[in-house]
Amino acid sequence: MTALTPLERSALLLVAVLTALAGVANYQPWPAVPRFAVATLALAGLAWVVSFATEQLGERFGPGVTGMLQSTLGNLPELFVVIFALQKGELIVAQTAIIGSILANALLVLGLVIVVGARRAPDGIMRFSKRLPRDTATLLQVTVFIIVLLGLSLASHDPASHHVQAISAVGAVCLLIVYLAWVVPYLRSDVAPGDERVQADSGIGVQAEANPARLARAGEQRGHPADDEARPVPRLGLGLTLTLLIVAGTASVFVSDWFINGLEPAISILHISQAFAGLVIVAIAGNAAENTAGLVLAYKGRSDLAQIAAFLFPLLVLVSLLLATTLTFALAPVYIGALALTALALWQVTGDGEAAEFEGWALVALYVILATLTLYE
Numbered sequence: 001m002t003a004l005t006p007l008e009r010s011a012l013l014l015v016a017v018l019t020a021l022a023g024v025a026n027y028q029p030w031p032a033v034p035r036f037a038v039a040t041l042a043l044a045g046l047a048w049v050v051s052f053a054t055e056q057l058g059e060r061f062g063p064g065v066t067g068m069l070q071s072t073l074g075n076l077p078e079l080f081v082v083i084f085a086l087q088k089g090e091l092i093v094a095q096t097a098i099i100g101s102i103l104a105n106a107l108l109v110l111g112l113v114i115v116v117g118a119r120r121a122p123d124g125i126m127r128f129s130k131r132l133p134r135d136t137a138t139l140l141q142v143t144v145f146i147i148v149l150l151g152l153s154l155a156s157h158d159p160a161s162h163h164v165q166a167i168s169a170v171g172a173v174c175l176l177i178v179y180l181a182w183v184v185p186y187l188r189s190d191v192a193p194g195d196e197r198v199q200a201d202s203g204i205g206v207q208a209e210a211n212p213a214r215l216a217r218a219g220e221q222r223g224h225p226a227d228d229e230a231r232p233v234p235r236l237g238l239g240l241t242l243t244l245l246i247v248a249g250t251a252s253v254f255v256s257d258w259f260i261n262g263l264e265p266a267i268s269i270l271h272i273s274q275a276f277a278g279l280v281i282v283a284i285a286g287n288a289a290e291n292t293a294g295l296v297l298a299y300k301g302r303s304d305l306a307q308i309a310a311f312l313f314p315l316l317v318l319v320s321l322l323l324a325t326t327l328t329f330a331l332a333p334v335y336i337g338a339l340a341l342t343a344l345a346l347w348q349v350t351g352d353g354e355a356a357e358f359e360g361w362a363l364v365a366l367y368v369i370l371a372t373l374t375l376y377e
Contacts, residue, residue, distance in 0.1 A: 015045035026258040036266035049248035080256035096278025107367035114360030133350035168328035172314035275377040
């Protein structure tokens with residue numbers, strides 16, 4: 001524990017207290033809103049612990065492995081929230097939580113990262129690798145293709161519309177194969193310590209959903225002309241790192257269940273929709289720590305950008321086959337349109353490897369408009 005800074009030790013203690021309070025609130029007659037608020041804060045705190053431990057574990061390997069770990073283990077809190085929501089029949093919450101995670105990172109956080117990065121740039125233009133945004137936009141478009149195709153089939157009531165679950169399962173398998181076909185060669189190209197410049201020039205990183213924060217960390221690890229002499233040395237021992245990861249992951253299971261238990265009573269009192277709770281509250285709480293880190297790295301001029309939805313969504317589609325409620329790629333038309341337009345907006349903003357401040361604000365505006373719409377769903 002001596003390797004932890006005083007701030008990190010205080011943060012871990014706070015997360016532990018919030019987690020304990022969330023448990024007490026779930027099993028005691030607490031008012032609905034405070035119970036939900038504590039569970040939300042505990043969930044955000046555990047997301048930070050998982051992200052922090054994953055980053056420390058990844059620093060023992062190359063940046064590619066780091067990205068892979070962050071794109072899988074880093075999604076544990078969101079994964080558990082969606083699983084418990086499906087198990088309790090809360091399909092709208094599950095769907096909007098996944099969509100919200102994609103859109104919050106691709107619009108809100110990415111937009112703010114661009115704003116901060118552009119303001120820090122001498123000429124007011126934030127620059128980043130072209131290859132990574134192109135790769136990730138392609139994967140996002142493959143995901144959107146399946147969603148739009150199912151939406152058109154359901155709207156036209158054609159024969160295929162009666163087989164949504166089977167089509168979704170096949171589509172999920174295809175998405176995961178495409179994702180693996182992209183990520184495996186990248187991991188194999190991971191270099192040994194001292195060769196980070198090769199990967200900095202390649203402009204490749206690994207993500208499982210729209211999350212510029214994790215790519216900002218990967219970009220920092222790959223190095224830049226001014227600071228790539230050596231790979232970061234992990235401050236925590238392997239035992240402590242694994243302990244933090246296991247404890248936080250296990251706690252995320254319980255807190256996710258308590259979060260879903262308190263969701264319905266709280267939104268009834270607050271008069272907000274399930275869609276808003278999933279798309280805004282769950283999405284932001286599950287990525288709060290990483291998104292903050294992404295903004296800090298953008299302020300330091302160390303951000304790369306990535307937007308991918310090719311891992312978590314299809315994985316949950318397949319996992320849901322074992323649960324009480326099945327998740328598919330069939331979404332409400334408004335979310336189909338939002339995802340399709342988001343894919344186009346991302347391609348336009350990031351495809352040329354640079355972005356101005358107003359483009360960042362444009363992405364933020366799109367998210368605010370969508371969040372406002374879900375408030376009245």
